[in-house]
Amino acid sequence: MNGDTAASPATLQDDARSGGRPDSTSVLVATDLRKNFGAVAALAGASLHLRRGEVMALMGDNGAGKSTLVKSIAGVVVPDSGEILINGEPRRFAGPGDALRAGIETVYQDLALVDSMSASENVFLGREPVKAGPLGRLFKLVDRRRMADDAGQALAGIGAKIPSLADSVSAMSGGQRQALAVARAMLWGKNIVMLDEPTAALGVQESEGVLEIISALKSQDVSVLMISHNLEHVFKVADRVTVMRQGRTVGERHIRDVVANDIVGLITGGSEVS
Ligand SMILES: Nc1ncnc2c1ncn2[C@@H]1O[C@H](COP(=O)(O)OP(=O)(O)OP(=O)(O)O)[C@@H](O)[C@H]1O
Ligand SMILES: [Mg+2]
Numbered sequence: 114m115n116g117d118t119a120a121s122p123a124t125l126q127d128d129a130r131s132g133g134r135p136d137s138t139s140v141l142v143a144t145d146l147r148k149n150f151g152a153v154a155a156l157a158g159a160s161l162h163l164r165r166g167e168v169m170a171l172m173g174d175n176g177a178g179k180s181t182l183v184k185s186i187a188g189v190v191v192p193d194s195g196e197i198l199i200n201g202e203p204r205r206f207a208g209p210g211d212a213l214r215a216g217i218e219t220v221y222q223d224l225a226l227v228d229s230m231s232a233s234e235n236v237f238l239g240r241e242p243v244k245a246g247p248l249g250r251l252f253k254l255v256d257r258r259r260m261a262d263d264a265g266q267a268l269a270g271i272g273a274k275i276p277s278l279a280d281s282v283s284a285m286s287g288g289q290r291q292a293l294a295v296a297r298a299m300l301w302g303k304n305i306v307m308l309d310e311p312t313a314a315l316g317v318q319e320s321e322g323v324l325e326i327i328s329a330l331k332s333q334d335v336s337v338l339m340i341s342h343n344l345e346h347v348f349k350v351a352d353r354v355t356v357m358r359q360g361r362t363v364g365e366r367h368i369r370d371v372v373a374n375d376i377v378g379l380i381t382g383g384s385e386v387s
Contacts, residue, residue: 135162135198135201137201138164138165139162139163139164139165139198139200139201140163140164140165140199140200140304140305140336141161141162141163141186141197141198141199141305141336141338142161142162142163142196142197142198143159143160143161143162143182143185143186143195143196143197143198144160144195144196144197144198145158145159145160145194145195145196146158146159146160146182146185146192146194146195146197147159147192147193147194147195147360148181148185148190148192148193149193154359154360155178155181155360156178156181156182156185156192156195156360157178157359157360157361158360158361158362159178159181159182159185159195159357159360159361159362160362161182161186161338161355161362162355162365163305163336163338164336165334165336166331166332166333166334166335166336167331167336167337167352167353168327168328168331168336168337168339168350168351168352168353169336169337169338169339169351169352169353169354169355170339170340170341170347170351170353170354170355170368171183171338171339171340171341171354171355171356171357172340172341172342172347172354172355172356172357172376172379172380173356173357173358173380174358174380174381177357177358177359177360177380178357178359178360178361179309179340179357180221180222180309180340181360182357183219183221183307183309183338183340184219184221185197186212186217186219186305186307186338187206187209187212187217187219187221187307188206188207188208188209188210188211188212189208189209189219189221191205191207199215199217199304199305200304213301215304216302216303216304216305217302217304217305217306217307218297218298218301218302218303218305218306218307219298219306219307219308219309220291220294220295220297220298220306220307220308220309220311221294221309222309222310222313222340226282226290226293226294227282228281228282228283229281229283230281230282231278231279231280231281231282232264232268232275232277232278232279232280232282232285232293233257233260233261233263233264233265233278233279234260235282235293235297236260236263236264236267236293236296236297236300237260237264238297240301241255241256241260242255242256242259242260242263243255243256244256261278261279263300264278264296264300265278267296267297267299267300268292268293268296270296270299270322270326270329272318272319272321272322274289275289275292275293286314287314288314288315288316288319290314291311291312291313291314291315291319292315292319292322292323294311295308295311295323295326299326299329299330302330302335303335304335304336305335305336305337305338306330306335306336306337306338307337307338307339307340308323308327308337308338308339308340309340310340310341310342311323311339311341312324312341312343312346313342320346324346324349324350327339327350328350331350339351344373344376344377347368347376348368348373351368352367352368353365353366353367353368354366354368354371354376356376356379356380358379358380358382363379363382364379366379
C-alpha cells in the first residue's frame with residue numbers, strides 16, 4: 114500500500130480511488146502544506162482536495178494535524194510552505210478576515226466565541242446589519258431585531274435550545290456554545306464551511322441537527338470540510354474522506370469505496386503492514 118502512505122503531494126494525483134485531479138469543480142486544493150511550531154512538525158506534507166457541493170471528512174488520530182490544516186486554510190495559521198488554491202486561484206490569507214471575505218467560514222475546535230457578548234452578537238460578530246433608512250445608515254444603527262431573528266432562525270434550524278439570545282454566552286453549556294458556532298457558520302458560509310469536530314459536545318438530537326445542516330449546505334452547493342472522530346457520522350454525511358497521520362495526508366477515498374476498517378487502517382497506519 115505504498116501509494117497510500119507517500120508523503121508527497123502525489124496523493125492528489127493518485128486518482129484511481131480518490132476524487133481525481135483538480136478541475137473546474139475544485140473549490141479548494143491545498144498541496145503539500147508544511148508548518149513547524151518550534152520542533153513540532155504539525156504539518157509535514159498535508160494535502161486536501163475539495164469539490165463544489167461535496168462533504169469531505171477529515172480524519173486522523175489526536176495530534177495528526179487536522180486542526181492545523183483547517184487553520185491554515187482559514188488564514189489563522191500561516192503555513193511555512195505549500196500552496197492553497199481557492200477556485201483555481203493561488204491564495205495566501207494574511208488573517209482570518211481574508212478567508213471570511215472569500216466565503217470560507219470555520220467552526221474552530223475551541224469555538225472562538227466572545228464570552229462578554231450575547232448569543233446573537235456572537236452569530237454576527239463584525240457583520241452586524243445596519244438599520245434601513247438614512248438615519249440608520251448615517252449613525253450605523255445596528256438592527257438588533259434582525260440579528261435576533263436571523264440568529265434565532267439559524268439556531269432553530271439545528272434544533273438547538275438556547276435560553277435567551279440576548280444573554281451573554283459566558284454561562285452557556287459546551288453544547289450550546291457549539292450549536293451557536295455551527296449556526297454562525299451556516300448563516301455565513303457561502304463557499305466553504307469547515308467544521309472542526311462540530312458534534313463533539315453535542316447530544317444525539319443536536320448532533321443529528323448538525324448532520325442535517327451539513328447535508329443542507331451541500332444541497333446549496335456549499336462545500337463542507339468536517340473533522341470528525343465519529344465514523345458513523347462520516348458514513349452518514351460524507352462523500353469522501355481524507356486521512357492524516359503525523360502531519361501528512363496519507364489517503365483520500367470515496368466513502369462508497371470503503372468500510373470502517375479501511376479508514377481505521379489509514380488512521381493508525383495498520384494498512385501498511387496488513
Ligand atoms: N500553536 C501551536 N504551538 C505548538 N504546537 C502546536 C500548535 N498547534 C498545534 N501544535 C501541535 O501540532 C500537532 C498537530 O496539532 P493539531 O491540533 O493540528 O492536531 P489534531 O489532528 O487537530 O488533533 P485533535 O484530534 O486532538 O484535535 C500537535 O502535536 C500539536 O501539539
Ligand atoms: Mg484538532
